[in-house]
Amino acid sequence: MAITYTSGEQVEVYRFGIPATILIPLAAVFLQAWLPLRLHFFSIFDLPLLVTISFAMARRSQMAGLFTGALIGLFQDALTSQPIGLYGISKTVVGFGASSLGIKLDVENAGARLLLTLVFYVVHQVVYFTVARGMVGLQKGWTWQHELGSALANAFLGVILYALLDRLKQRT
Amino acid sequence: MESVLGRYRNLIVLVGVLFIQVLGLAVQVRRSTDTDSSRLIRVWAVTAISPFEKVLVWVQTSTGNLWHNYFYLRGVRAENRELKQQIEQMRIEQVRMSQDADQARRLQALLAFKEQFISQTKAAQVIGSSGSEQSRSIYIDKGENAGIKPDMAVITADGVVGKVLHVYRSTSLVLLINDQSSGVGAILEKSRLQGILRGTASGEIGMEKVMSDEQVAAGEVVLTSGGDRIFPKGLPLGRVTRVAPGSDLFLNIEVKPAANLSKLEEVLVVTKIDERQATPDQTGPVRAADILAERLPTVPPKPPDAGAGGSPTTVEAPGTGTAPRPVQAKPKSAAPTPGVAGSLPVASKPTPSPTGDNVTEKPAAGSATVKASPKTEKPVEAPTPPPAQDSPQ
Numbered sequence: 330m331a332i333t334y335t336s337g338e339q340v341e342v343y344r345f346g347i348p349a350t351i352l353i354p355l356a357a358v359f360l361q362a363w364l365p366l367r368l369h370f371f372s373i374f375d376l377p378l379l380v381t382i383s384f385a386m387a388r389r390s391q392m393a394g395l396f397t398g399a400l401i402g403l404f405q406d407a408l409t410s411q412p413i414g415l416y417g418i419s420k421t422v423v424g425f426g427a428s429s430l431g432i433k434l435d436v437e438n439a440g441a442r443l444l445l446t447l448v449f450y451v452v453h454q455v456v457y458f459t460v461a462r463g464m465v466g467l468q469k470g471w472t473w474q475h476e477l478g479s480a481l482a483n484a485f486l487g488v489i490l491y492a493l494l495d496r497l498k499q500r501t
Numbered sequence: 502m503e504s505v506l507g508r509y510r511n512l513i514v515l516v517g518v519l520f521i522q523v524l525g526l527a528v529q530v531r532r533s534t535d536t537d538s539s540r541l542i543r544v545w546a547v548t549a550i551s552p553f554e555k556v557l558v559w560v561q562t563s564t565g566n567l568w569h570n571y572f573y574l575r576g577v578r579a580e581n582r583e584l585k586q587q588i589e590q591m592r593i594e595q596v597r598m599s600q601d602a603d604q605a606r607r608l609q610a611l612l613a614f615k616e617q618f619i620s621q622t623k624a625a626q627v628i629g630s631s632g633s634e635q636s637r638s639i640y641i642d643k644g645e646n647a648g649i650k651p652d653m654a655v656i657t658a659d660g661v662v663g664k665v666l667h668v669y670r671s672t673s674l675v676l677l678i679n680d681q682s683s684g685v686g687a688i689l690e691k692s693r694l695q696g697i698l699r700g701t702a703s704g705e706i707g708m709e710k711v712m713s714d715e716q717v718a719a720g721e722v723v724l725t726s727g728g729d730r731i732f733p734k735g736l737p738l739g740r741v742t743r744v745a746p747g748s749d750l751f752l753n754i755e756v757k758p759a760a761n762l763s764k765l766e767e768v769l770v771v772t773k774i775d776e777r778q779a780t781p782d783q784t785g786p787v788r789a790a791d792i793l794a795e796r797l798p799t800v801p802p803k804p805p806d807a808g809a810g811g812s813p814t815t816v817e818a819p820g821t822g823t824a825p826r827p828v829q830a831k832p833k834s835a836a837p838t839p840g841v842a843g844s845l846p847v848a849s850k851p852t853p854s855p856t857g858d859n860v861t862e863k864p865a866a867g868s869a870t871v872k873a874s875p876k877t878e879k880p881v882e883a884p885t886p887p888p889a890q891d892s893p894q
Contacts, residue, residue, distance in 0.1 A: 359550050361632035362640070363557060369763040372634050391511040399518050407546030408629075409636035410666050410676050413539045414526035416633075418519055425515050457635070464523070465530055468681055469635065470702020 343387040343498040353494070354380050354401045362408055373479045375450070377401045379487045381420050382449055383494045385427035386436045394431075398424025412465055419457040423449050439488050446487035450480040544669060547640070551672045554628040555642055562626070619733055621773035622656075623647055627765045628672070637680040637704060638663070639765060644671045652731055654771040660737035660759025661685065661725060662768050673770075677762055678738065679706050686728035687738055689721050698723065698738055698756065706739060708754040715752065717744045723756050733774050 345353070357376040365372040381401050385394035402420030406413040427449055436442060454476050461467040506513070529539055625641035643649050645668055655662040655675045663683065667674040676683050679700040687698040687708055694717065696710040708723060721741045727734030739756040747753035 355549065358546075358632070359553055362550060362629040363554055363632075365630050365632055366627060366639070366765075372630075372632065392514060395511075395515050395518055399522070403522075403542065404546055405633070407539075407543045408550065408640075409631040409633050410638040410674060410680065410682070411636050412526055412529040413542055414522040414529070415635075417522045418526075421515070421518055421522065425511075460523075460526070461635070464526055468702075470681075472702070475703075 341500060342389050343500055345384065345387070345498055349497045350384075353384075353497070354397075354404070358401070358404055358408065361405070373482055374486055375453070375483055376490075377405045377416075378420060378423065378450065378453055379446065379483060379490050380494075381424050382427045382446055382487065383491050385424045386431040386442075386445070386491075387494070387498050389428055389431040391425055391428045391432075394424035394426075394428030395421050396424070398422070411461075411467070415457055415461055415465065418460050419453045422456050423453045426452065439492075442491050443484045443488050446484040447480045450483045451476065454480075540667075543667060547669050547672055547674075551628065551640065551642075551669075554640065558626060558628045558642070618775045619771050619773075620775040621771075622769040623649065623772050625649075625655075625673075625768055625770055627768060631674075634704070635681075637677045637683075637700060637762075638666065639675050639677065641673050641675055641768060641770070642671065643770060644669045644673050646671050648772055649673050649770055650772075654732045654736075654774075655768050656736060656771060657760045657765070657768055659761065660739065661732055662760050662762065662765060664731050665770065675768070679704050679758065679762055684729070685732060685738060686726040687723050688726035688734075689717060689741070690724055691721055692717060695726050695728070696754070706756045706758055708741070708756055709751060711752045711754060713746050713750050713752050717741060717752060717754055719744060733771070 354377065357380040361371075361374070361376045381394075381398045384397045388394065388397075398420035399417050402417035403413060405416045405420075409416075427445065430436070430445060434441060434445075436445060458469050458471055461469050525539075623643055625643040625647075627639050628642045629640040631638045641649075641655075649665055649668050651665050651668055653665045655664060661678055663675045663677040663680070665673050666676040677700070678685055678698060681700045681702060683700045685698040686695070688695045689708075689711075692715065694711050694715055696708045698706055698708050700706055711717060719741050723738040723741060725732040725734055725736040725738055737759040739758040741754055742757045743753075743755040745753045745755075
């Protein structure tokens with residue numbers, strides 16, 4: 330069993346099976362594309378982001394985190410009408426950050442997960458908007474009220490989703 | 502050196518991955534007109550997702566159809582009755598509007614106007630969305646195989662939905678009009694002010710480039726102007742909900758979309774638009790009287806002793822040699838006009854009554870005699886005063 334020691338605290342490292350590694354992000358992107366058609370409010374959620382955070386925190390590997398984020402983000406980008414890379418860059422940063430924090434913090438309890446998801450959602454949006462405006466020149470509107478509301482909604486959904494994904498993860 | 506690289510290996514990889522993506526973005530932004538630079542990734546992603554979406558939509562539609570067609574029939578009869586009434590009303594309205602349209606066509610022909618007509622559409626089902634608030638777009642289940650091409654207009658019966666952005670083999674990506682990168686040439690129906698309809702960050706739409714000294718009323722209908730060469734002129738875009746003074750001498754006009762963009766299930770892709778010069782209709786306007794005339798036997802000249810409205814009208818049976826026998830025409834619809842019920846309105850000009858129905862006014866020149874239709878060659882004696890609700894058949 331691979332164990333990482335940080336500040337004298339024992340942190341367990343998990344992994345996901347190959348089917349779960351492929352199918353969960355695919356299902357997340359699929360549901361993200363399909364559900365808003367039936368439940369319009371669902372577009373405030375970002376399931377691929379939640380999966381990125383969940384995978385990164387469980388694996389606790391910066392390399393795995395950033396590549397997972399990049400691949401999921403690029404896949405999500407490919408379904409939009411925008412240039413490919415906006416979600417890719419944002420989720421790469423989030424994947425790296427979540428795995429880095431996963432090494433240092435106990436991310437097994439619901440409170441920490443809620444807070445981390447909230448923070449990472451905002452980080453994701455800030456990176457996204459910065460790149461979209463600064464590089465691509467897209468006129469994106471930013472409202473703190475909306476972004477914080479979405480962050481909170483995603484954080485609550487994230488806590489539930491992480492609990493479900495915990496059942497699929499295996500100790501290394 | 503090696504220790505430094507080993508220590509910052511993860512960070513270096515992060516910077517490298519980000520750099521590659523930024524480079525890719527830069528290439529796409531530079532070639533904004535070239536959609537092929539990222540096409541391969543898009544095709545892979547769409548190919549991976551769209552089959553599942555199609556299956557799910559098919560299951561949902563089939564289940565819904567089963568429910569609606571077999572189980573949920575409560576109230577259908579009442580609804581049918583209401584729809585029939587609506588059809589009657591709309592027929593009357595159509596006759597009136599066709600006269601206006603014909604007049605407009607004649608005027609357009611005089612001015613050598615060119616009109617755009619939607620001559621071909623392709624129905625498509627919405628199977629997915631981009632799933633992002635930042636990109637408001639949908640996927641439809643028709644692509645290259647069905648003759649869909651980029652920049653084709655996508656509409657519903659209610660109004661404009663958007664335009665085709667990317668086309669794949671059996672699916673297409675449609676950019677909705679409430680996306681921030683979308684722009685549609687728009688015109689206000691009454692004031693005829695032109696502007697550009699754009700999506701906002703919150704998913705609403707607004708009309709831009711209308712000067713602040715212009716008068717725009719809330720509730721005014723916004724139509725396509727046809728200036729963008731994508732959407733034919735005159736399609737409903739929405740209705741003005743709020744007007745406020747904006748920056749840079751322009752008004753802030755909020756518009757509620759005519760089509761329900763959040764609940765799209767089926768759409769029409771305009772695959773062919775004809776542009777032709779308007780020509781006046783040689784056959785003249787189609788009047789209610791003309792429709793009646795096709796269904797009724799020939800009317801001979803009135804005998805001197807024939808009474809006014811309400812008296813029976815004689816009908817000559819062509820080729821039979823029999824004496825004319827009286828027939829009483831029935832009114833077209835539910836117009837409570839006793840005078841009409843007894844007279845034959847075939848040769849009269851229909852004018853809308855206060856109830857919305859057509860009422861005979863006076864006989865039109867040259868139309869005193871109409872030929873009998875093949876169905877009514879034999880002389881028929883109509884029953885005495887028919888019920889007002891009957892149709893003329």
